[in-house]
Each structure stands twice: as structure tokens, then as C-alpha cells.
Amino acid sequence: MxxxxxxxxxxxxxxxxxxxxxxxxxxxxxxxxxxxxxxxxxxxxxxxxxxxxxxxxxxxxxxxxxxxxxxxxxxxxxxxxxxxxxxxxxxxxxxxxxxxxxxxxxxxxxxxxxxxxxxxxxxxxxxxxxxxxxxxxxxxxxxxxxxxxxxxxxxxxxIEPLACAMHAVDRAKIGHSDIVVIGGLGAIGLGMVSAARKLEPKMIIGLDLRRKRLELAKQYGADLVMNPMDMDVVEEIKKLTEGYGCDVYIEASGSEKSVKQGMGAIRFQGRYVQFGVFPEEITVDWNDIGDGKEIDIYGAHLAPYCYRPVIHGIMNGSIHTEGxxxxxxxxxxxxxxxxxxxxxxxxxxxxxxx
Ligand SMILES: [Zn+2]
Ligand SMILES: [Zn+2]
Structure with missing residues (x-):
């Protein structure tokens, strides 16, 4: 043209x-x-x-x-x-x-x-x-x-951000007995709530500092939401899990605090997925992964094979877009x-x- x-x-x-x-x-x-x-x-x-x-x-x-x-x-x-x-x-x-x-x-x-x-x-x-x-x-x-x-x-x-969300959830290999925590409820974190909901884990917990986002997460299917400014999230998650910690933590905020929170909240042999992108290098105790908890760490990047299921999910309402x-x-x-x-x-x- x-x-x-x-x-x-x-x-x-x-x-x-x-x-x-x-x-x-x-x-x-x-x-x-x-x-x-x-x-x-x-x-x-x-x-x-x-x-x-x-x-x-x-x-x-x-x-x-x-x-x-x-x-x-x-x-x-x-x-x-x-x-x-x-x-x-x-x-x-x-x-x-x-x-x-x-x-x-x-x-x-x-x-x-x-x-x-x-x-x-x-x-x-x-x-x-x-x-x-x-x-x-x-x-x-x-x-x-x-x-x-x-x-x-x-x-x-x-579709693009929600497909990235779905891929991160895919990486966590979520099962029906898992307690899944999603740290950071921006558009992609909220997409993760939708994608995780489709897998019907035992519980989905959403974390964010903003009330409106927590409300949307509930609408999208989170069983529980928590604001880290109001409570010790790691303690709360431990209380909910007989002291063991969550099975899956998906980091979707790109903040160092959220990583530390995740490492603290996750159970022995839990799965940790890193999606958020950090503005600079961060510091965590790497020993938690090996010598401590034997955590499985997964990265998540882009959205392979996720566009089609997200398009389908938006059409049938299982992938939420409202708000x-x-x-x-x-x-x-x-x-x-x-x-x-x-x-x-x-x-x-x-x-x-x-
Ligand atoms: Zn993008
Ligand atoms: Zn190639």
C-alpha cells in the first residue's frame, strides 16, 4: 500500500x-x-x-x-x-x-x-x-x-500479556492439591490468577499492595488475597499450611521483597517461578534453594503455545479481562x-x- x-x-x-x-x-x-x-x-x-x-x-x-x-x-x-x-x-x-x-x-x-x-x-x-x-x-x-x-x-x-501469564502458570506444573501463591497482581499477575483457576488447585492466594488489584484477583478466582503492608504474609501462609508453606510461588512483581517473601513462604521441595523483571540485580540467600529447602526454580519468558488457549479462554470467560x-x-x-x-x-x- x-x-x-x-x-x-x-x-x-x-x-x-x-x-x-x-x-x-x-x-x-x-x-x-x-x-x-x-x-x-x-x-x-x-x-x-x-x-x-x-x-x-x-x-x-x-x-x-x-x-x-x-x-x-x-x-x-x-x-x-x-x-x-x-x-x-x-x-x-x-x-x-x-x-x-x-x-x-x-x-x-x-x-x-x-x-x-x-x-x-x-x-x-x-x-x-x-x-x-x-x-x-x-x-x-x-x-x-x-x-x-x-x-x-x-x-x-x-492476549499477549495474558499469554505470558499462562506460560508462567504452565511452568509451575500445578496440581489439584497445590496451594499456589501469586506475588504481584498487575495485568499479568491477574492473568495468572485466571490461568491457575482453570487448573483447580487447592487454593490460590494473591498478593499485592493495592486494594483494587486484590479485589479484582478475588473476582478472577483467588480464594484469598493478602496485602503485605497489612500483615506478615509468610507467617499467614505458614498458618494456612500447618507450618509447611505454599507448594508454588509465582513471582510477578519484579521486586526484591517479593522474591524474599516467596523464598520464605515456599515449602520444602516447592516450585518457585520467576516471571517479574527486576530493574537491577537483587540479593537473596541462595542457600534456601539447595542446602535449605531443595526448591525447584523455574524461569518464565514469553508465551509459547499460549496465544490460542488465551483467545479461547477470553471467549469462554475463563480468562478474565474485566477491569x-x-x-x-x-x-x-x-x-x-x-x-x-x-x-x-x-x-x-x-x-x-x-
Ligand atoms: Zn508485553
Ligand atoms: Zn530459531
């Missing part, structure tokens, strides 16, 4: 710009989307402030290829597609998974595409500009999904939107509409 479009381009820390750039060209195996909305991720806010995991400490270990159009929580409608694309039609509402795997490296060949060594991620690499724009290209090696018409655009922008989308801004008002995402205590998910 000929013409120009508006896009929010990331040049450097604290240097994002709205620009007019050409509408992307597509190959015969690619899709052009008119973006309806794109959510702001905590990672996008960190990118604005110069997060080291994005910008690196030297040009060599820099992850982002700037300047680049940001945004990986997008949804849009098909306005053009190449002759080699099958199974879609103009006007279909679609998302594409945030990671664009190579399909050839060891991890891709073994089916672990979210660990692809030669991947792109939308909104970070030159090959895959993101959804903070009027149009975007779905890359030929991306993984695309058609969204049922019954789902709204704002719900569709939640998650708290703020909407026009693309031009991105500054205000990022500030809201970062600082407004009532903000869960903020989306930009081009």
Missing part, C-alpha cells in the same frame, strides 16, 4: 518521537494490518527510561535496534496480504505473537520457539517494527492468529499514556489507539 503513516519511534532513552513514515511494504508471504490498538507493556516504559536489558551497557550488548517503531501488544485488521498467504481474508482481525522465530535454530527445531536464538521481537528489531503505528507488517516467519469477531479490540491487545483495560490514549498522546502506565496507581493496562 502506498502512502505515509504516523508511528511512535524509539530513538534513544527518553527520545521517542511521533513521525510520518512510509506504510510498510509486504512480501508475497506477509500481511499488512491497520492497527486498531496497541497496549503499553512495562517493558516499553523501561525502554523509555533507558532500561539496561534493552539498551545494554555498550553498543555491542544492546538488544534494541533503534530507531524503531515500538509496541508488541497490538491488534488490527487485514488491509492487504501477499499471494502466498492462505486462510485469511481482508478485514480479519488478527494478532501476531510477539516473538518472530527463525524456524531453523536448535530451539526452533525442538519446538521451543520462544527460546529462538536468532529471533526478532516486534517493536525492538528493524526487521519487525511494532504496533505503535497506523499500519504494521506481520512478518513472514511470525506466528499469526485470527481473532473471533466476538472479541473486542481492547480485549485482543490483552484490566483502565486507560486509552491517542497515539499522539503517548507521553501522557506512558506516564499513566508508570505512575497512576489505578492503571492496569494502558492502550494507544492510532
Amino acid at each position: 502506498e502512502g505515509k503513516m504516523k508511528a511512535l519511534r524509539m530513538y534513544a532513552p527518553n527520545d521517542f518521537r511521533i513521525e510520518e513514515i512510509p506504510i510498510p511494504d509486504i512480501r508475497e508471504d506477509e500481511i499488512l494490518i491497520k492497527v486498531e490498538a496497541c497496549g503499553i507493556c512495562a517493558g516499553d516504559v523501561k525502554t523509555l527510561h533507558g532500561g539496561i536489558r534493552v539498551w545494554g551497557t555498550t553498543p555491542e550488548n544492546r538488544y534494541i535496534e533503534a530507531p524503531i517503531t515500538g509496541g508488541h501488544e497490538f491488534v488490527g485488521r487485514v488491509v492487504e496480504f501477499g499471494s502466498k498467504v492462505n486462510g485469511i481474508k481482508l478485514g480479519d482481525r488478527m494478532v501476531s505473537e510477539q516473538i518472530v522465530p527463525c524456524g531453523e535454530c536448535r530451539f526452533c527445531r525442538e519446538g521451543n520457539y520462544s527460546m529462538c536464538h536468532r529471533h526478532y521481537i516486534y517493536g525492538f528489531k528493524q526487521e519487525t517494527p511494532g504496533g505503535f503505528a497506523e499500519y504494521m507488517k506481520f512478518h513472514h516467519s511470525g506466528i499469526h492468529h485470527i481473532i473471533p469477531e466476538g472479541m473486542s479490540a481492547w480485549e485482543a491487545t490483552l 484490566l483495560m483502565t486507560h486509552t490514549y491517542r497515539l499522539e498522546d503517548w507521553k501522557e499514556a506512558f506516564e499513566t502506565a508508570e505512575k497512576n496507581p489505578d492503571a492496569l493496562k494502558v492502550m494507544l489507539v492510532p
